[in-house]
Amino acid sequence: MRRPLIPVGSPFQLLLLAASFALAGYAGVRLLADDWFGVAVWFVGAALLHDLVLLPLYAAADRAVVRGLGAAGHREWVRYVRVPAALSGLLLLVWFPLISGMVDRRYRLGTGLSPDGFLARWLLITAVLFGASALLLALRLRRATKQRPPAVH
Amino acid sequence: MTRSPSSPGFWRSPLRGAWLTSALGVVLLGGITVLFVTGLVSYAAYNPNLSPVNDKTPDKGILGFYLFPWPTDPHWLYRLNQGLHVTLGITLIPVLLAKLWSVIPRLFALPPARSLAHALERISLLLLVGGALFEFVTGVLNIQLDYVFPGSFYTLHFYGAWVFFAAFVAHAVLKTPAALRNLRRLRDEEPSDLVSPRPDPPTVSRRGALWFVGGGSLLLFATTAGQSFDGLLRRTALLAPHGGADPGGGPSGFQINKTAAYAGIHAAETAEDAWRLVVTGRTGTVRLSRAQLARLPLHSAALPIACVEGWSTSDQWWRGVRLRDLAALVGYDDDPPDVLVESLQRRGAFRRAALRANQVADPRSLLALYVNGEDLSPDHGFPARIIVPAAPGVLNTKWVARMTFGDL
Structure with a gap:
């Protein structure tokens, strides 16, 4: 008997995935009913944009920080840059429409609130994050200097 | 060959491994289940079966199987449900991003399929990842009144949730047993394709990485949750759409949806x-x-x-x-x-x-x-x-x- 070209795999997994695709298909035809192309672009585009653009970008930025500080002999400082930068970037990513001001008009007209503070507040939070990080690093360096045995001098 | 992302040596982080992915996965298993249930409950709260004017997804068919007449008690029921849905969703964003980061080598893994079942599983992962991002992105845009998505929010977020959930259930059934085993094993790493064969020296411990993700969640939670309360608490929601100040003062100085x-x-x-x-x-x-x-x-x-x-x-x-x-x-x-x-x-x-x-x-x-x-x-x-x-x-x-x- 010839072996099939591709093995079939677990029958349980096949049945489970068949059921999953059937349900996804039932909802999917309804999801795609109005503007199938636009929705498909958003659905697949979200995955591609994340996997092939966002993730490589932040990974490359992180690697640049690690290399840069490593070259300067301060690899252990990485966290003091990485943590505030990532947290600030996370806030920008989530609240980009409000921070960038792209929904200003609708926001003001709809809610009766001022859209002006978001950018300023994000910048202030970013300043606090980097400032706190710098402070922690400074404290750590001071402690390290004090603990260093005098013989080193 | 290490220049190609399909080569295991391309991925250098010493953090990747079965334990980290399992820990993040278990958090998402619980969190996304709550998001899905509160989402379904929110749909029921509109009483969509009562009248066509309440229903933006009239072609729902069996997807409305669970609908029930929405009660009036307790009077804060919708407030709690929806605050939970949105605040938890925002809080889970760092966990989702970290989870996707932890498994990214598998996107490029070769051969594309080891078996028919494996091929189907990879197709299902497109629905899982695309669906998760689609749901989070439409939700996050909608609460910021940024209606750029292709259609009515109600239609996209509701049917999108079901497509995502179909893939999520299959994924959870296939992966949860192994994830729980990995976590019980605690510290000794199970051999996994996620572990880099030539890792860079670590800059942070695995525990530190989890704190980092948790810190991101905490920051988002702390700058969002206040928009479900009044007064000083609302002012703590520094970046949420209805955080900060109340509109005007006096007896009518409380939040407005549309003026x-x-x-x-x-x-x-x-x-x-x-x-x-x-x-x-x-x-x-x-x-x-x-x-x-x-x-x-x-x-x-x-x-x-x-x-x-x-x-x-x-x-x-x-x-x-x-x-x-x-x-x-x-x-x-x-x-x-x-x-x-x-x-x-x-x-x-x-x-x-x-x-x-x-x-x-x-x-x-x-x-x-x-x-x-x-x-x-x-x-x-x-x-x-x-x-x-x-x-x-x-x-x-x-x-x-x-x-x-x-x-x-």
């Missing part, structure tokens, strides 16, 4: 000599001016405004005519029926909304004329608005023009 200007309401049409409430029922039609309404028996109720976007106000003190008293005016003395409420507003997906008989019958359900001791402000629905316990904000119709009682 009178946005809805296209002109002062001329709400003036005392122009505006009439038209109430229709079993015995015909009654037209009432605001002054006539104010001479009917008035009742009070302390109820919140809770929006599908996740923000809410604390209880406001509403005063007005009971909906069941209005039903009695048009022939429904002891058996309040459903009601179709129509607003003066010209646009907006819910300028017409239906309330179920149990909502009409609740003694706290009012056609409010006053809030916190003063006339309603134009932005809160002057001359008269609906307020119903536990109902989503959009069903508390503002600038009411017409009410038609009867079985819908």
Whole structure:
């Protein structure tokens, strides 16, 4: 008997995935009913944009920080840059429409609130994050200097 | 070969491994289950089966199998459900991003499929990852009023959730047993394709990485959760759409979903000599001016405004005519029926909304004329608005023009 070209795999997994695709298909035809192309672009585009653009970008930025500080002999400082930068970037990513001001008009007209503070507040939070990080690093360096045995001098 | 992402040596982080992915996966298993359930509950809260005007997804078919008449108790039910849905969703974003980061080498793994089942699983992962990002992105954009997505938010977020959930259940069934095994094993790493064969020296421990993700979640939570409360707590929601200050001051200085200007309401049409409430029922039609309404028996109720976007106000003190008293005016003395409420507003997906008989019958359900001791402000629905316990904000119709009682 010839072996099939591709093995079939677990029958349980096949049945489970068949059921999953059937349900996804039932909802999917309804999801795609109005503007199938636009929705498909958003659905697949979200995955591609994340996997092939966002993730490589932040990974490359992180690697640049690690290399840069490593070259300067301060690899252990990485966290003091990485943590505030990532947290600030996370806030920008989530609240980009409000921070960038792209929904200003609708926001003001709809809610009766001022859209002006978001950018300023994000910048202030970013300043606090980097400032706190710098402070922690400074404290750590001071402690390290004090603990260093005098013989080193 | 290490220059190609399909080569295991391309991925250098010493953090990747079965334990980290399992830990993040278990958090998402619980979190996304809560998001899905609260999402379904939110849909039920609209009473979509009551009337086509309440249902933006009328082709739902069996996806509405679980629907039930939405109760009016406890009166904070929708406030809690929706605050949980939105705040938890935002809080989980760092966990989702970290989870996707932890498994990214597998996207490029070769051969593309080891078996038919494996090939199907990889296709299913496109629905899983695309679906998760689609749901999070449409949700995050909608609460910021950034309606750039291709269609109605309700349609996309509801059907998208089911596509995502179909893939999520399959993924959870296939992976949860192994994930729990990995976590029980605690520290000794199971051999996994995720572990880099030539890792860079670590810059952070695995425990540190989890703290980092948790810190991101905590920061998002801390700058969002306050928009479900009033006063100082709301001011802690530094970046959330309804955080910060309240609009204006005084008795009407609480959060507004859509202002009178946005809805296209002109002062001329709400003036005392122009505006009439038209109430229709079993015995015909009654037209009432605001002054006539104010001479009917008035009742009070302390109820919140809770929006599908996740923000809410604390209880406001509403005063007005009971909906069941209005039903009695048009022939429904002891058996309040459903009601179709129509607003003066010209646009907006819910300028017409239906309330179920149990909502009409609740003694706290009012056609409010006053809030916190003063006339309603134009932005809160002057001359008269609906307020119903536990109902989503959009069903508390503002600038009411017409009410038609009867079985819908």
